[in-house]
Amino acid sequence: MHANLVDHLRAFCAVADHGSLTAAAKELRRPISSVSYSLSQLEAHCGFALLGKGMNRADLTERGRVLLAEARSVVERARSFATHAASLEKGEETRLRVLVDVLFPRADLNRALQIFAAAHPHARFQFFNSSLATLWDDLHQGNFDFALTLAAAIPSDVSARSLGTDTLGPVCATTHRLAALPQPLSLRAFDRERQIYYVGSPQIDMERVGRLFSTDVWTVNDVELIRSMIAAGLGWCFSATRTFAAEIRRGEVVPLICEDMQFHPVRTIVVAWPTHRRPGPLGQRMIDTLSEVMAETA
Numbered sequence: 623m624h625a626n627l628v629d630h631l632r633a634f635c636a637v638a639d640h641g642s643l644t645a646a647a648k649e650l651r652r653p654i655s656s657v658s659y660s661l662s663q664l665e666a667h668c669g670f671a672l673l674g675k676g677m678n679r680a681d682l683t684e685r686g687r688v689l690l691a692e693a694r695s696v697v698e699r700a701r702s703f704a705t706h707a708a709s710l711e712k713g714e715e716t717r718l719r720v721l722v723d724v725l726f727p728r729a730d731l732n733r734a735l736q737i738f739a740a741a742h743p744h745a746r747f748q749f750f751n752s753s754l755a756t757l758w759d760d761l762h763q764g765n766f767d768f769a770l771t772l773a774a775a776i777p778s779d780v781s782a783r784s785l786g787t788d789t790l791g792p793v794c795a796t797t798h799r800l801a802a803l804p805q806p807l808s809l810r811a812f813d814r815e816r817q818i819y820y821v822g823s824p825q826i827d828m829e830r831v832g833r834l835f836s837t838d839v840w841t842v843n844d845v846e847l848i849r850s851m852i853a854a855g856l857g858w859c860f861s862a863t864r865t866f867a868a869e870i871r872r873g874e875v876v877p878l879i880c881e882d883m884q885f886h887p888v889r890t891i892v893v894a895w896p897t898h899r900r901p902g903p904l905g906q907r908m909i910d911t912l913s914e915v916m917a918e919t920a
Contacts, residue, residue, distance in 0.1 A: 626660070627667070628700045631693045633660035634672060638682055638690055717746040718905055721760055723771035724753050724820045724845050725790070726891070727864035730919055731770065734912040741911075745904060751845060753820055761896060767905045770912075772862060772889035782894040783909060785916045788862045790833075791886045792878040793870075795855035806879040812836055816857035818848050833860055835885075862889070891916070 636646035637657065647654045665672050672686035682690065722731070739745065752760055752769070758777050761769045772790070776782045792812065794800045800807065800815055817836035822843050840857060842848050849866070852859055853874050861877075869875035880886065893909050895901055901909065 626663070628697065630660040630664040630667070632697050633657045634664055634686075634693055635690070635697055637661065637673065638686075716744060716904070717748065718768075718901075718908060719748045719750070719766045721750050721752045721757055721766050721769035721771070723757060723769070724751055724848075725772045725788075725860075725862040725865060725889075726770045727788070727862060727916075728845075729864065729867065730916050731912065733919075734908070734915040737915065738908050738911045742904065742907070745908075751822060751843070753822055756822060761894065764896070764899065767901050768893050768895040768909065770893055771891075773892055773894070774887065774889060776892065776894060779897050780894050781897045781900070782892040783913065785891040785893060785913055787888055787890055788864065789886055789888050790860050790862055792858050792880060793852060793861045793866050793875050794858040794878060795853055796873060796876050797855045798858065800858055800878055801876050806881040809835070809880065809882045809885075812858065812880070812885075814838065816840060818842060818851050818857040818859040820845070820848060833884075860885075 633646060633650060633652075633656075636649050637643055640646050640649065643654050643657050643661075647657045650657065661673060668685075668689075670685055671683050672689065674681040674683065735747075750760075750766070752771075754771065754773065757769055757771055758780065760766065761780065772788055773782070792800075794815075798815075800811065803811060812835045815836060816838040817834065817840070819834065819839050819841050820843065821841040838857075840851075842851065848859060849869070851857065852861075852866070853869055858878065863877075866875045866877075870877065893912065895905075900906075
């Protein structure tokens with residue numbers, strides 16, 4: 623492989639894009655003679671012409687057109703490599719492992735990830751569902767960069783940044799029996815109606831964890847399965863305001879009001895990390911992006 627192959631491919635792509643050596647040289651900030659040399663060296667490396675002769679030097683030959691897409695791919699990969707290497711040189715982490723509370727607003731998270739991924743295409747994420755039953759213990763184990771959660775209180779050895787507040791409350795499908803009852807509902811109305819409840823581990827004792835208000839409880843360890851079960855009318859569940867926002871707009875799910883205010887607790891939306899282990903530069907930028915997105919949608 624030629625030592626300057628990437629530079630030669632970059633010149634080839636620039637000429638194909640602009641249709642002239644002059645414009646390509648201007649974009650690359652190189653003399654025309656240097657661009658011409660790169661093209662000649664690339665053709666010598668290939669063993670055949672990639673561009674036309676004489677006045678049509680900027681026109682691609684049939685073989686040149688065949689190789690252009692592959693040339694672009696190599697140039698882009700080289701650019702990504704350089705960006706990634708520069709990040710590593712500055713001490714930035716390349717992978718973020720994030721705990722996500724089942725109640726954390728997914729739409730806001732996805733929007734922040736779209737913005738962040740566009741700015742940091744080399745970053746890699748690993749997401750893990752959790753709930754307050756295990757989240758703080760999981761965070762303390764040191765396997766995660768930070769956690770996204772709705773919390774009533776923060777442990778003393780954990781630092782947190784507030785992203786806003788949300789109110790929890792019961793929801794069910796519009797076809798469910800609870801939806802047809804006059805509001806507000808009594809606490810007794812929920813007692814015999816099936817509650818769908820997130821439990822991430824079979825080792826958790828259901829009767830001692832969380833907000834259980836029914837004698838008929840189904841446990842699920844998948845957030846999207848809970849959403850689909852609620853929409854199907856299989857039960858009711860506790861939800862943050864934003865969790866079922868799309869289903870509520872479409873008239874598939876309704877929020878329920880209970881006369882007992884313990885059914886509507888206010889929680890702080892936070893990103894949290896162990897005080898002794900602050901997220902690195904990449905993690906901080908992700909946190910900043912998420913904070914900006916949630917400020918816009920508050």
